[in-house]
Amino acid sequence: MADKVHTNKCYCDIPRDKLAQLVQQHYIQHVPTTEMMRCAKSDGEREDIAVVALLDVPREELVKLLTLENPAKMPHWLECHKYIRQQLAEEGLCLKGVTPTDPGPAQST
Numbered sequence: 001m002a003d004k005v006h007t008n009k010c011y012c013d014i015p016r017d018k019l020a021q022l023v024q025q026h027y028i029q030h031v032p033t034t035e036m037m038r039c040a041k042s043d044g045e046r047e048d049i050a051v052v053a054l055l056d057v058p059r060e061e062l063v064k065l066l067t068l069e070n071p072a073k074m075p076h077w078l079e080c081h082k083y084i085r086q087q088l089a090e091e092g093l094c095l096k097g098v099t100p101t102d103p104g105p106a107q108s109t
């Protein structure tokens with residue numbers, strides 16, 4: 001079970017190259033969140049890591065885990081979450097619960 005996250009940071013607040021770097025570390029090199037947190041140099045970086053760790057959390061779990069400092073931002077946040085997951089799926093990264101835009105041919109033969 002993932003920890004609850006309280007933040008006001010959205011994916012669009014994280015520079016694209018920073019986001020890509022954290023995604024690479026966590027989802028491709030499988031560095032655990034705790035290890036990434038330990039190496040983080042600032043609170044801002046820890047927040048980046050926390051939201052990146054939420055990328056493989058499906059929406060229905062997210063609403064239970066995530067508290068935003070500004071709750072009105074939630075619909076926007078969820079849209080960004082969906083968008084980034086979709087982007088990563090298109091780049092070939094498989095995240096839990098992401099349906100690729102092109103499901104490919106059904107296995108009929």
Ligand SMILES: [Zn+2]
Pocket residue numbers: 010011012013076077080
């Ligand atoms: Zn955003």
